[in-house]
Amino acid sequence: MPYDDLRSFLDTLEKEGQLLRITDEVLPEPDLAAAANAAGRIGDGAPALWFDRVKGFTDARIVMNVHGSWRNHALALGLPKETSTREQVEEFARRWDAFPIAPERREDAPWRENTVTGDDIDLFGVLPLFRLNDGDGGFYLDKAAVVSRDPDDPDHFGKQNLGTYRMEVIGRDRLALQPVPVHDIAQHLRTAEEQGRDLPVAITLGNDPVVPLVAGMPLRYDQSEYEMAGALRGAPMPIATAPHTGLDVPWGAEVVIEGVVESRVRQIEGPFGEFTGHYSGGRRMPVIRIERISYRTDPIFESLYLGMPWTECDYLVGPNTCVPLLKQLRAEFPEVRAVNAMYTHGLLVIISTAKRYGGFAKAVGMRAMTTPHGLGYVTQVIVVDEDVDPFDLPQVMWAQSAKVNPKEDVVIIPNLSVVELAPASQPAGVTSKMIIDATTPVAPDVRGNFGTPAKDLPETAEWTARLRSLLAQR
Amino acid sequence: MHSSDSGRPEAADASPVCPRCADTGVSTVAHSPVPGVWQVLQCARCLYMWRTTEPARRTRREDYPLQFRLTEHDIATATEVPAVPALRAR
Numbered sequence: 001m002p003y004d005d006l007r008s009f010l011d012t013l014e015k016e017g018q019l020l021r022i023t024d025e026v027l028p029e030p031d032l033a034a035a036a037n038a039a040g041r042i043g044d045g046a047p048a049l050w051f052d053r054v055k056g057f058t059d060a061r062i063v064m065n066v067h068g069s070w071r072n073h074a075l076a077l078g079l080p081k082e083t084s085t086r087e088q089v090e091e092f093a094r095r096w097d098a099f100p101i102a103p104e105r106r107e108d109a110p111w112r113e114n115t116v117t118g119d120d121i122d123l124f125g126v127l128p129l130f131r132l133n134d135g136d137g138g139f140y141l142d143k144a145a146v147v148s149r150d151p152d153d154p155d156h157f158g159k160q161n162l163g164t165y166r167m168e169v170i171g172r173d174r175l176a177l178q179p180v181p182v183h184d185i186a187q188h189l190r191t192a193e194e195q196g197r198d199l200p201v202a203i204t205l206g207n208d209p210v211v212p213l214v215a216g217m218p219l220r221y222d223q224s225e226y227e228m229a230g231a232l233r234g235a236p237m238p239i240a241t242a243p244h245t246g247l248d249v250p251w252g253a254e255v256v257i258e259g260v261v262e263s264r265v266r267q268i269e270g271p272f273g274e275f276t277g278h279y280s281g282g283r284r285m286p287v288i289r290i291e292r293i294s295y296r297t298d299p300i301f302e303s304l305y306l307g308m309p310w311t312e313c314d315y316l317v318g319p320n321t322c323v324p325l326l327k328q329l330r331a332e333f334p335e336v337r338a339v340n341a342m343y344t345h346g347l348l349v350i351i352s353t354a355k356r357y358g359g360f361a362k363a364v365g366m367r368a369m370t371t372p373h374g375l376g377y378v379t380q381v382i383v384v385d386e387d388v389d390p391f392d393l394p395q396v397m398w399a400q401s402a403k404v405n406p407k408e409d410v411v412i413i414p415n416l417s418v419v420e421l422a423p424a425s426q427p428a429g430v431t432s433k434m435i436i437d438a439t440t441p442v443a444p445d446v447r448g449n450f451g452t453p454a455k456d457l458p459e460t461a462e463w464t465a466r467l468r469s470l471l472a473q474r
Numbered sequence: 475m476h477s478s479d480s481g482r483p484e485a486a487d488a489s490p491v492c493p494r495c496a497d498t499g500v501s502t503v504a505h506s507p508v509p510g511v512w513q514v515l516q517c518a519r520c521l522y523m524w525r526t527t528e529p530a531r532r533t534r535r536e537d538y539p540l541q542f543r544l545t546e547h548d549i550a551t552a553t554e555v556p557a558v559p560a561l562r563a564r
Contacts, residue, residue, distance in 0.1 A: 028512075029528040055527070056506030124504035124514065131524070134531055135542040137494075138516075138523035170521045172503060181556045194562045264558045268521055268549050271542065282548065283555045 002078060002210065002233035005110070005252030006300060009076065009209045010063065013048050016081055018072050019063075020047040027055050028130040036064040036305035040312070045071045060128035061300045067212060068304070068312035073319075076209035077232065082468045085391040086338055092232070092319040093326055100223070101230025101237075109240040109251045111294045117244075121173040121290050126255060127205075127301050129169055133273035137281060140272060141167040141175065143304045145215040147202040147247045148188045148261075151195060160248060161185055162225040164215040167203070167288070168269055175203075175288040176269035177261060184221055189261055189286060198260035201288060202247040206254025206302045210237070216313075217320045218373075244292040254299045259290040275317070276344060276421055277308045309344065318342035321373070325349065328371045333364055340390035346377040347422060350390035353383060358445025362411060365435035369416070376419045382436045387455065399438040405447060409437040492517035493524065493538040495545065520544045 003009040013019035026032065032051060039046040046069040051062040067073055071081040074088055083091075116126070123129065129139035144167065150159040161184035168176040179186035185201075192199035204211070210232050214225040226248065229237040238251035244258040270281015304312040318341075325346065326339040335354040343349075353364050365381040368374050384390060384399045404410065412434050420428040440450045490500050499518035506512045512527040522544075530537040 027527060029525060029532070056508050056511035058507040122504075129514075131528065131532070134539065137521065139514075168521075169523065171516075176521075179556060186556055190556065190559050194559050196561055266554045266558065268544075268552055282544065282552055284552045285555055 002235050003076075003208045003252075004238050005208050006063075006066075006206045006254060006302060009066070010048070010050075010300075012075055013066070013072060016071075016075060018045075018047045018069070018075060018081065019050055021050045021052075023053065025053040025055055026051060028057070028128070032062060032064065032130050032303075033132040033305050036068070036303075037307060037311070039065040039068050040305070040310050045069050048072060054128060057128050059298065061298060062128055062130075063300055063302050064304060065312050066209065066302060066304075067315045069315065073315050076213065078234070080472065082472045084389075086340075086389055089319045089322045089326070089338070089340075089391075093323045095232050095234065096228075096323055096327075098231040098234070100227030101233075101235070103224075103226040103230060103239045103248075104236035105240065106238045106251045107240050109249075109253070109256075110296045111253050111256050112243075113297050114295050115243075116293045117291065121293060123169055123172055123257075123290070123293075126293055126295055126299065129301075130303075132303075132305055133279075133307055135271050135279050136273060137168060137268075137270050139169045141169070141203065141205065141303075142272075142306065143212060143302055144203045144205045144257075145207055145211050145250065146177070146185060147204070147242070147249055148185050148199055149247065150188055151191045151197065151199065156222065157248075158222040158224045158227070159184075160224065161188065162211070162215050164212065166272055168272070170267065170269075170287070173259075173290040175290065176267055176285045177288050178269065178272075178285055187221065192261070193263050196263055198263045198289075200245040200247065200260050201258070202242040202245050202249045203257040203259075203288075204249050204253035204255070205257070206296075206300050207250050208252045211250050212316055213320070216317050218324065243294065254302070255293065255295040257290055258292045258294075259288050261286050261288050273307045275306055275309070275311075275313050276423060278423060280421075314342065317345060321346045321377075324373055325368060325371060325378075328373075329364065329367060332367065335360070335386070336364060337386045338390050339368075341373075341378075346373060347418075348380040348382075349374075349378050350382045350384065350396055352386055352388055352390045353439070354386040355439060355442045358442055360442075361437045361439040362435055365411075365437065369413075369433055369435075375417050377422075378433070379416075379418055379422065379424075379431055380434050380436070383439055385439045388438075396438070400436060403438045403440055403448075403450075404436060408447065411435040411437070490515060491535050492520060492522055493533055493535045494522040494543055495520040495549070496535055519546070520549055 048066045049064045054060045074083040145162045166178045210229045214229045226237045239248045240251045242249045266284035269285035271279040306313045321341045329336045337352040340350040361383040369378045388399045414432045416433045418431040425431040441447045497519040503516045504514035516523045
């Protein structure tokens with residue numbers, strides 16, 4: 001059964017031992033962020049963290065790291081928590097093919113229970129806001145979904161966008177918004193600003209666990225995130241009408257903030273520690289004026305820590321980045337078994353493939369660099385054999401250490417394109433790229449001494465599943 | 475004689491300066507729901523926002539990291555992202 005709201009998912013996390021309640025009183029800063037930061041440092045299986053004793057607050061309910069481990073990511077998709085990373089990505093890709101699944105409209109949303117408008121609007125009265133990193137310019141909403149419509153085509157459901165964009169609280173009723181120019185909301189804002197009009201937006205916090213997955217997904221401009229959520233859930237996504245803007249928002253949200261992006265206004269924003277492991281900011285960004293807040297009684301504030309990887313956001317964007325590359329490569333090379341593109345949005349990619357003939361693996365690596373995502377990201381490719389799991393990094397390192405003859409198997413190509421934010425590019429936006437062919441040479445490539453490999457026993461796969469299942473039942 | 479913090483004003487005092495840009499136009503935007511525990515302050519010029527109970531590296535001008543400090547010039551010359559587009563002809 002898919003989850004319709006955050007609360008039902010938290011119940012499951014708790015039953016599965018994947019939600020840790022911090023019962024001691026903590027400081028809002030630096031404890032909340034430091035604890036969530038630490039969740040990414042304690043290894044696989046980190047739980048969500050729940051805080052309700054935060055110094056100075058009377059009724060704060062804060063949850064962090066909800067998607068911050070492969071176990072929690074599996075549970076968000078309704079899979080057993082022991083599902084391997086590779087299987088989760090494969091299942092993600094399979095469900096993606098069911099797109100689109102139309103949403104289901106339900107107007108009895110629980111966030112209709114409480115409303116504030118006009119002069120009563122005060123974000124601090126509804127949300128226990130706090131800072132994440134030392135250099136952040138303020139308190140951020142960093143796991144909210146922002147909904148907006150195309151002002152030139154407002155009735156087109158698919159062009160309505162739901163996306164995660166960082167927002168800095170710059171007043172009781174004001175937020176600074178970062179619409180990255182390539183993202184859909186920037187296109188909506190541009191159209192509105194060309195017309196001299198404000199852009200209505202609805203911001204939903206504390207969503208069901210599939211919303212943050214689709215809100216960070218690189219869909220086409222006219223593809224609906226709600227219809228993708230339906231595909232990933234395996235059931236229609238429940239939506240409701242936001243009362244002030246008429247925008248379609250998740251039924252299960254904890255809080256719905258409505259307002260407008262003020263036309264042609266920019267104010268200083270940031271910095272903010274970002275997913276690249278570096279700060280960005282100190283730029284003038286658009287501003288949202290809040291006009292209405294609706295919220296469930298005793299709302300839960302969900303936030304995520306991000307900074308030096310790995311953090312929760314790497315789990316949120318990891319499969320999203322793997323799946324398009326996997327699909328694009330398999331379309332031409334069905335030999336491709338799996339793609340791990342989870343490192344800094346796919347700046348480094350590991351591909352597992354069977355070989356047609358000698359030299360084939362290098363061709364797969366070159367093709368990865370020329371996919372739409374590859375043009376801007378794929379800077380390093382490690383290609384491994386079909387029996388190496390690209391998500392099992394010790395196994396990948398074994399393949400690289402045992403199979404690579406550097407002079408022939410490392411290929412470096414100069415002066416290729418990459419996103420400007422890639423910290424190592426020089427000048428920004430230009431980089432060399434590298435393929436490491438860690439596959440076993442096949443004819444007519446007869447290099448090396450690979451004639452007698454020791455393979456996993458035929459029965460090992462069955463035993464792997466059996467051991468995992470037994471461990472999970474303990 | 476060793477140095478001491480005892481003579482320094484608390485960040486919550488009546489006339490704090492912005493730790494980031496040193497402007498004195500600081501206002502209170504929120505009080506702790508439990509009275510008297512903390513306040514959230516904000517600089518009118520650079521919009522920096524902080525809670526008075528945060529570590530000194532975030533709340534005191536003298537401890538604020540150099541790489542995150544802003545000047546009036548930095549704010550005035552900050553890039554617009556995204557740039558405001560031209561108005562469409564009516």
